Amino acid sequence: MSQPSDKALVPFVSVDHMMRLVHRTGLEEVLRGLADYIEADFRRWELFDKTPRVASHSAEGVIELMPTSDGEVYGFKYVNGHPKNMKEGLQTVTAFGLLADVGNGYPVLLSEMTLLTAMRTAATSAMVAKYLAPKGATTMAMIGNGAQSEFQSLAMKAICGIDTVRLWDIDPAATAKCAANLAGQGLRVVPCASAEQAIEGAQILxxxxxDKQCATILSDNMVGPGVHINAIGGDCPGKTELAPGILTRAGVFVEYPPQSRIEGEIQQMPQDFPVTEIWEVIAGRKAGRVKPDQITLFDSVGFAIEDFSALRYVRDRIAGTDLFHPLDLLADPDDPRDLFGMVQRAAPER
Amino acid sequence: MSQPSDKALVPFVSVDHMMRLVHRTGLEEVLRGLADYIEADFRRWELFDKTPRVASHSAEGVIELMPTSDGEVYGFKYVNGHPKNMKEGLQTVTAFGLLADVGNGYPVLLSEMTLLTAMRTAATSAMVAKYLAPKGATTMAMIGNGAQSEFQSLAMKAICGIDTVRLWDIDPAATAKCAANLAGQGLRVVPCASAEQAIEGAQILxxxxxDKQCATILSDNMVGPGVHINAIGGDCPGKTELAPGILTRAGVFVEYPPQSRIEGEIQQMPQDFPVTEIWEVIAGRKAGRVKPDQITLFDSVGFAIEDFSALRYVRDRIAGTDLFHPLDLLADPDDPRDLFGMVQRAAPER
Structure with a gap:
């Protein structure tokens, strides 16, 4: 049979391709590139179709679809969140995503996004910290040393210039893993015995x-003036990490309020609790940090536009390389009304 | 580097695989199989998470995500609808879909669905006609001879036992294409010069x-007593095919009222216009056709559960065959908390 036409073939970036992209480019350079794309899209935030993610909840976890569009390109991400997976040797979060041409609806990129989500989350955190963290921040406390911790640490180094991370996790093995992975990456790494110890001298927390539950990872008295809190883990209903008292003392910045009020730390607060949309800070419309002793809090839940930006970055990076595989995803008959004829002509010879 | 584990590899059914599945199994057998799976899922309709599709509309068309879940398996379809595509040599509708394990969120099947949607739409129409069409129906008028027409004709033959199709399209070339494709398929094929001529003697219309517009493909006086109307084309806001007078005379059956009232023929009617959910007929809870001279109308817009059933069918059919390709879609580190270490260990040797 004849080969499918170019229109029928969608570039597919596998996990292996993504890892090769990282090694060829350098992780910190990828994180900087992702941050640039995310920042550029946050500047044109108003252009995007925005909708809270479409979530399918079950007892064990959640499966979500996160669509958005800038009017020319459409993107969505499939992502699951299953906290119990780790105990079974599976990823808590896996993801893949797609870009399509709004003009004709044809997909133009399919990509793994488990790795890409880890990188875009870290890039978003660091890009936002560039706006909100105190000037000259050198030290980050990294509380929770799971799959996201090394990416957060290196993004804060590459984008905000920190030189020290202070690690703590309820499981010492996680801290040991993170410390081992960060060895030789140009960061001073300080494993700590408690959350209190980890935040000593840190300007970024x-x-x-x-855990899929309301926890108090940071209590009110642990947070002193002038720090920037980058809260990643409170990202679905019933899952928070911060004591409410911290929220009332802080300037709180979020991605998309309708989603953040359901999923973020601010789910603990009244519906009219004041927040600033971070895109307005980036676009120069609203103030970020207003004084050195202010506590700033980025209550991050992850938003579809960040995935869109990350997929745009990947699409631009793989052009002209061998870092993708053309996938026979779309039927493309010579005559678009003749799907049946296409099938008939593909019959094996008898 | 080491190969990804089984958990990281998602079976992918390409367009070529799908065509081989059709040729190996036989199209009519595939249509019957799909109808059986769809019928089985309609019987357990109440079990499913149901939500209207998530649509992203633009001037040129629409891109939709259609998710659903039966509590154990999650599925969604990506599908576009761009009427102008045909003029540019592209498909009006392309699609792909995915099944995932609700328990851990891991995808278990990725499949092309341009072909599969065409087949599941036809299988749904014929499965419903089995319940609603007059007994002993032998003849279908097929109005609109585009990509769906051959599949509709053969599904009605395989599942309802019709022996004759009467074809009409505003474009004679489309009718000629459909007639040529159906030659030798065991149906008597009658190309007609008008819609009026096509419906002569037909029990199923x-x-x-x-067209993405309100049109009157069937006017009120064209529809006599006792026929079954299978209305496929009225499937998005502003797109209908039937005169409202037909709807008031007919028993109207729909898939999922909240979606059908927006997208189907009944978008022309008041919000409280009475309809019967077809699953209730299939489950034996409501009457289908109540008398021989009743006009029955299946106002079909396509629903996520039909895609879910179709993907289930494909998943079961490809097991143990060579009709898929294992896709490196998911990152699967040995230690799920160690995504970063997985990337590091994949570094090329220097």
């Missing part, structure tokens, strides 16, 4: 723990 | 035209 990143929380990223995985 | 199928309408499937593609």
């Amino acid at each position: 990143t929380t990223c723990t995985a | 199928t309408t499937c035209t593609a």
